[in-house]
Amino acid sequence: MATTASNKQPLLVDHVLHEAYNLDSAITSTLDIAGTNTAQLVINSVDTDGAILEYVYSIARSTSAHTINLYLSTAVDYLRPTEGILVGQLTSGTSVGAVTTWTNMPGVLAPTAHVGADATLKALYVPKGKALWAARQSANTVTDGPILGVQGGWY
Secondary structure (H helix, E strand, O other), X not given: OOOOOOOOOOOOOOEEEEEEEEOOOOEEOOOXXXXXXXXXXXXXXXXXXXXXXXXXXXEOOOOOOOEEXXXXXXXOOOOOXXXXXXXXXXXXXXXXXXXXXXXXXXXXXXXXOOOOOOOOOEOEEEOOXXXXXXXXXXXXXXXXXXXXXXXXXXX
16 A cells, blocks of 8 residues: 555545434434434444444435434443533425435545545544534424435545
8 A cells, every 4th residue: 555755544445334324313402413313323433433424314214304404422322411512403304205415515535536626525524532423403203203314435
């Protein structure tokens, strides 16, 4: 593997990951983490390797749109206001089975293959020591909440 003069190596995926979660009862009442929430732990990189997520999506299970908030935190047992921060948001589709992707993912800053003048590759980096959490922005649980899926790899 090629390295730079300072012995830095490129980020390489060790093994792939694909996780999916039903968000019926994963809720937080506000955009900011406050009070009681039942957020869903999605990726745990606190005591393991970090992860890079290339694809984040939701599958609608109802005709109501649901706002899904994504948070990075240092905790894996509970999403606390003092340990987590909002990093993104996506809205589920309004037809059963509709797939919605998170199009506002952060742009990849590392050197990448040339994909065109206006194209930007996107991914979410979950570093070692952090966990990714997800919650619908709502005060109520439902029986037809969206499914949240993430695909990428551990490095």
